Amino acid sequence: QQQVKQSPQSLIVQKGGIPIINCAYENTAFDYFPWYQQFPGKGPALLIAIRPDVSEKKEGRFTISFNKSAKQFSLHIMDSQPGDSATYFCAARGSTLGRLYFGRGTQLTVWP
């Protein structure tokens, strides 16, 4: 059973566009929601994270929007650049054991 559902699987935007990646979860015990960014040939790296007691977090051009009642959260990339082309994973942490549950990933391509 997939704990975190992520969409879309792939996304293509023009430079300057605002790609949005969505994730949904069911387990209300999740207490921490990070996003990881992975470039080809590299391991994933933490990009930005949010806790469920806030509705939005912004770091540079990256913003997480969090809707606790809908059990959904999303990543927005403002003024996207070709260098943002990567695979993005959302995740949720189970508060009981502290492990992360990852979505299946979104492959983002930003055209110049």
Place this chain on the structure above:
Amino acid sequence: DADVTQTPRNRITKTGKRIMLECSQTKGHDRMYWYRQDPGLGLRLIYYSFDVKDINKGEISDGYSVSRQAQAKFSLSLESAIPNQTALYFCATSETSGSRDTQYFGPGTRLTVL
């Protein structure tokens, strides 16, 4: 030097062979993880260890075993490799759970089982 290292980086083997993937970290973290990445399936947890004496199965542990030799070392073994274990394998570490819980990933091992 990298904080989380994995060896080998690439490995091609045959069905039925025993394979060991090794992970070392210099971050001083207690928690270590092994993930498998397949296209379209994301990162799936194989095993995780919250300290040297604590090892737990993840969602896809069948066909795999692990050994936590020390705080800094966590090895993944495939006792008898099969073709559907062909994948990209990542080791990761994290600090004891708190308000911020970052996992640090190694560079990955690409395993091909013929």
